[in-house]
Amino acid sequence: xxxxxxxxxGNICRSPMGEGALLKILDDKERKDIAVDSxxxxxxxxxxxxxxxxxxxxxxxxxxxxxxARQVEVEDFExxxxxxxxxxxxxxxxxxxxxxxxxxxxxxxxAYDEDDLFKDVPDPYYGGKSGFEExxxxxxxSCEKFYNDELV
Numbered sequence: 320x321x322x323x324x325x326x327x328x329g330n331i332c333r334s335p336m337g338e339g340a341l342l343k344i345l346d347d348k349e350r351k352d353i354a355v356d357s358x359x360x361x362x363x364x365x366x367x368x369x370x371x372x373x374x375x376x377x378x379x380x381x382x383x384x385x386x387x388a389r390q391v392e393v394e395d396f397e398x399x400x401x402x403x404x405x406x407x408x409x410x411x412x413x414x415x416x417x418x419x420x421x422x423x424x425x426x427x428x429x430a431y432d433e434d435d436l437f438k439d440v441p442d443p444y445y446g447g448k449s450g451f452e453e454x455x456x457x458x459x460x461s462c463e464k465f466y467n468d469e470l471v
Contacts, residue, residue, distance in 0.1 A: 321352070324401070324403065365390055377455065440461075
């Protein structure tokens, strides 16, 4: 079974959306052989549900964000096949945590975004509704490409 972990700063906006988007894709494709999770590089929101604005945006597209925030752990590099960072700052922090022997492939979410390769997924936390919509659009198309490139 392949395992995918999405990571952002607080694990209440972008990474839960990544988790939810990929789970929706997997459900639509009737794939039960891939596990998906999300985490944050910080412990700011451990135990909390995704931001209500992100949950509302996701639900408008039929995606239920059920997970609770947790902080990424060194052990995650052994548990997961892919660790997907939402921005370059998260990527650098994650890269410093891993060692050469870890099995996880560390990538940026937007490495799979044909519209705008290798940019950050913007953090919508301090913005308005349009920021959450933008994150949904970026993450969904990136997850679709990730699925087709890595999981088919």
